[in-house]
């Protein structure tokens with residue numbers, strides 16, 4: 001293979017003693033070709049970079065900017081096996097959904113200039129990592145190769161002149177689904193989860209990698225969910241998009257013998273702006289534009305059905321949230337939510353993640369993120385009554401920070417939980433009572449469920465204590481650790497996971 005792997009630039013005297021594609025560079029070489037390693041692929045992707053795309057602007061934004069479209073650069077979906085209905089040209093660039101363990105070959109071509117694709121959070125070898133100045137930029141068609149080793153929420157983006165190219169829209173979401181664990185007890189949640197096959201349909205239902213036991217489910221590493229939402233939150237400076245920038249704007253010229261010379265930085269094109277002058281005035285959630293008139297702060301509601309959360313009590317709702325912007329963001333949910341993963345790493349799973357655990361963020365408590373951070377949250381509506389509220393996303397200036405002067409935008413997203421069918425019907429009844437004074441919990445099942453597992457939960461769905469065992473008469477009596485007040489219990493038998501059963505507190 002080596003003789004065919006010639007790079008497009010002639011700097012052989014500068015890069016000595018190491019294969020060029022393994023060096024870190026002031027002047028990245030360009031390369032088109034591959035795959036470099038002939039491992040067969042489980043999944044083949046094709047993408048074209050720097051395709052122009054006009055983003056439709058809603059009325060208040062169109063009136064403010066005096067135009068009804070904003071020019072974006074996107075990564076086009078050109079998959080050979082994409083069904084005719086698959087979206088090919090969207091902003092953000094079309095969502096990629098993989099299954100854990102898949103070996104992926106992604107053939108990427110550039111429509112003009114050089115680019116890269118960085119698979120953010122995936123850990124391929126340097127030649128496939130797509131950080132331009134750590135490997136090479138691509139021209140022609142290059143085949144990136146990686147294995148999706150961990151299920152979670154990621155994204156992919158061009159990493160050449162990133163400040164500009166990312167801002168112009170050269171990015172999209174990337175989800176790695178876990179295999180279906182086929183746990184029969186999950187079907188008691190009101191859906192036939194065992195019949196699901198990854199990659200799961202976007203918007204749900206499916207499984208997310210995470211610690212099942214924190215939801216009172218039988219042990220395992222994949223959490224069932226009924227509904228899924230992806231909130232990839234971006235901020236656009238319309239001036240950048242209207243200026244029709246040269247794609248090398250403000251980039252360093254390639255002079256290996258004088259890499260730091262100030263005169264080697266370009267100002268090609270209009271010269272109207274520098275890339276450190278960033279004043280976002282258009283805000284989007286997964287490509288849906290906030291219809292906001294004047295600002296900052298720009299405020300409004302995004303109620304698109306794929307963005308707003310609408311569920312029925314009893315369901316688990318997975319929210320994948322990507323800060324895909326050059327802003328600091330704060331998300332406040334009007335209901336408690338459990339964070340099950342950060343940045344593509346499930347919390348609390350065995351192996352190298354045992355030092356973190358899923359945790360509950362109480363209602364209206366801010367979850368703060370900076371660029372590229374990605375929490376996955378589950379809203380557990382089991383035991384909830386009907387509810388209407390709004391999630392609030394605040395975006396803050398990257399320099400002024402989280403201050404009133406730094407507030408750029410406030411986006412409201414409706415959340416509505418309809419009353420559910422009530423607790424799952426169980427083939428037995430449970431009476432449970434708790435004495436605050438001595439913290440004693442008494443539970444009885446009828447007919448008796450001997451040797452079943454009992455789990456105890458507070459109102460925010462956090463667990464109290466570990467697994468308790470019902471005795472041979474199907475009863476439990478014991479003191480609970482800590483100070484939390486139990487709200488409901490679940491009982492796990494050979495037939496499944498039943499509940500919630502309310503706890504009477506005295």
Ligand SMILES: [Cu+2]
Pocket residue numbers: 049114115116158159160165170
């Ligand atoms: Cu690019």
